[in-house]
Amino acid sequence: MDLISLPVSPFAARVRIAIYAKGLPIDLIPPPAGWRDNRHFRDLSPTGRIPVLLEDRGPLWESAVLLEYLEERFPEAPSLMPIDVFDRAMARLLVRHVDLYLMPSMVALAKPRTDAASARRAVEELLNGVAMLEDLLPGPAYALCDRLTIADCALAPALFAIGVTAERLGMDLIAPASITEAYAQFLRRDQHVERVIDEMQEGLRHLVQVG
Numbered sequence: 001m002d003l004i005s006l007p008v009s010p011f012a013a014r015v016r017i018a019i020y021a022k023g024l025p026i027d028l029i030p031p032p033a034g035w036r037d038n039r040h041f042r043d044l045s046p047t048g049r050i051p052v053l054l055e056d057r058g059p060l061w062e063s064a065v066l067l068e069y070l071e072e073r074f075p076e077a078p079s080l081m082p083i084d085v086f087d088r089a090m091a092r093l094l095v096r097h098v099d100l101y102l103m104p105s106m107v108a109l110a111k112p113r114t115d116a117a118s119a120r121r122a123v124e125e126l127l128n129g130v131a132m133l134e135d136l137l138p139g140p141a142y143a144l145c146d147r148l149t150i151a152d153c154a155l156a157p158a159l160f161a162i163g164v165t166a167e168r169l170g171m172d173l174i175a176p177a178s179i180t181e182a183y184a185q186f187l188r189r190d191q192h193v194e195r196v197i198d199e200m201q202e203g204l205r206h207l208v209q210v211g
């Protein structure tokens with residue numbers, strides 16, 4: 001089984017954390033050259049986005065779906081879902097929070113040609129999304145139960161990407177939210193999160209070098 005992934009993609013990064021933490025036999029492969037306009041890639045990924053999991057029965061996409069699919073597909077591997085049913089709902093809720101209230105504005109800000117009004121709106125939305133997290137996160141601990149879950153898999157790369165974007169803009173988008181900041185720092189000490197953040201950093205360095 002293969003995962004089409006790019007080191008810097010926060011969506012692919014969350015799936016890689018899950019793959020590493022679960023010790024799964026899944027190979028990471030890059031998309032084909034010119035993937036955005038590549039017809040073969042479009043056949044695998046109708047949305048034209050990364051990541052894509054290549055299963056024997058066909059491709060699967062949408063990183064939040066992939067996180068849950070890997071849970072069910074490899075029941076013998078260490079679980080990244082809490083046991084408690086309320087915590088399971090919270091895990092899904094935090095993944096949704098990342099996808100609905102953090103990533104859209106982060107992606108808008110990361111675009112090279114965002115106009116000033118859109119950028120202001122995106123910063124406001126992002127600050128709002130981070131502020132909401134303050135009431136949902138525990139501080140320096142895993143988001144739920146006492147181990148890594150899909151919530152941490154989604155949050156760690158998103159918070160890293162927000163930090164990188166904020167630094168580029170000369171802003172501080174996470175540090176004012178002290179609980180979220182402490183949580184992000186704590187997560188970086190998890191070996192699987194650290195590995196993937198290193199991959200993202202390396203990918204960013206490469207992007208800067210090639211321009």
Ligand SMILES: N[C@@H](CCC(=O)N[C@@H](CS)C(=O)NCC(=O)O)C(=O)O
Binds near residue numbers: 049050063
């Ligand atoms: N909702 C999708 C979002 C995936 C996504 O937007 N991936 C980005 C890379 S981080 C992408 O492929 N963007 C298309 C592009 O850059 O043209 C998911 O969770 O998998």
